Amino acid sequence: MDRVTLLAHQLKAPLSAINALAQGLVRRADRLSTQEIRAKAEKIWRASLRLDELIDTILSYSRATAGGIVLNSGEFDLGELIRRTCREQGEQEPDRPFHLQLRGLPKIVIGDQILLEQALVIVLSNAMKYSRPDQPIEVTTRKRGSMIRLVVQDQGIGIPERDLPLITQPFFRGQNVKKLPGTGLGLSLAWYILKLHGGDLEIESQEGHGTKVTMLLPEMNTTGLSYSI
Ligand SMILES: Nc1ncnc2c1ncn2[C@@H]1O[C@H](COP(=O)(O)OP(=O)(O)OP(=O)(O)O)[C@@H](O)[C@H]1O
Numbered sequence: 361m362d363r364v365t366l367l368a369h370q371l372k373a374p375l376s377a378i379n380a381l382a383q384g385l386v387r388r389a390d391r392l393s394t395q396e397i398r399a400k401a402e403k404i405w406r407a408s409l410r411l412d413e414l415i416d417t418i419l420s421y422s423r424a425t426a427g428g429i430v431l432n433s434g435e436f437d438l439g440e441l442i443r444r445t446c447r448e449q450g451e452q453e454p455d456r457p458f459h460l461q462l463r464g465l466p467k468i469v470i471g472d473q474i475l476l477e478q479a480l481v482i483v484l485s486n487a488m489k490y491s492r493p494d495q496p497i498e499v500t501t502r503k504r505g506s507m508i509r510l511v512v513q514d515q516g517i518g519i520p521e522r523d524l525p526l527i528t529q530p531f532f533r534g535q536n537v538k539k540l541p542g543t544g545l546g547l548s549l550a551w552y553i554l555k556l557h558g559g560d561l562e563i564e565s566q567e568g569h570g571t572k573v574t575m576l577l578p579e580m581n582t583t584g585l586s587y588s589i
């Protein structure tokens with residue numbers, strides 16, 4: 361399958377789900393209980409979030425390949441960004457335990473808040489997609505040297521050893537995820553965003569046991585100006 365077709369298929373799936381669910385609601389609304397309406401509305405919400413994430417990923421990918429992503433850096437509270445993003449992602453799966461342990465964070469970080477949030481959403485949505493909805497996700501931060509390490513760890517299906525070296529390449533998907541939807545673009549973009557910040561993305565995984573993704577972000581330099589880009 362060529363790449364444009366693959367992307368079109370990825371967009372089509374959540375859109376078809378939204379279409380079918382919304383039609384069901386319109387046609388049968390008077391016969392459905394409040395609970396049934398709520399369940400369908402939640403599915404529509406999840407599918408539209410997926411669509412939104414996909415479109416953002418595709419747009420950012422094409423901007424990245426054209427060299428068109430520039431950092432719009434500013435001061436922000438990284439801890440607040442992490443808590444808010446985890447809460448928003450967690451709302452999609454109420455049974456999913458999220459364990460946050462945020463340590464060693466400076467009060468203020470300098471970086472592109474929107475891009476860093478996008479990178480975190482990509483990593484969190486992978487942790488959620490590739491593990492059961494009742495399996496916990498640990499989100500921790502700590503400082504090592506001048507680097508902030510933001511770790512997202514799941515207990516899901518893991519990544520086969522032979523796929524690990526290729527996993528951040530655009531369009532690459534693991535052998536064990538073919539039945540699950542995805543473009544293979546997310547991690548390449550998250551990696552790129554962290555590199556733009558002078559950071560990095562590390563992935564450790566064991567198939568069948570889970571995956572640990574570490575986002576490395578340099579702390580603000582002593583003059584308080586910016587990261588080196
Ligand atoms: N937490 C994880 N657990 C298991 N496999 C993962 C995890 N995160 C990434 N992967 C593997 O890395 C591949 C690339 O991830 P990436 O986010 O780039 O693409 P995707 O998830 O397949 O697609 P999309 O980001 O469009 O949803 C995935 O297809 C999967 O094989």
Ligand SMILES: [Mg+2]
Nearest residue numbers: 486542546547
């Ligand atoms: Mg992904």
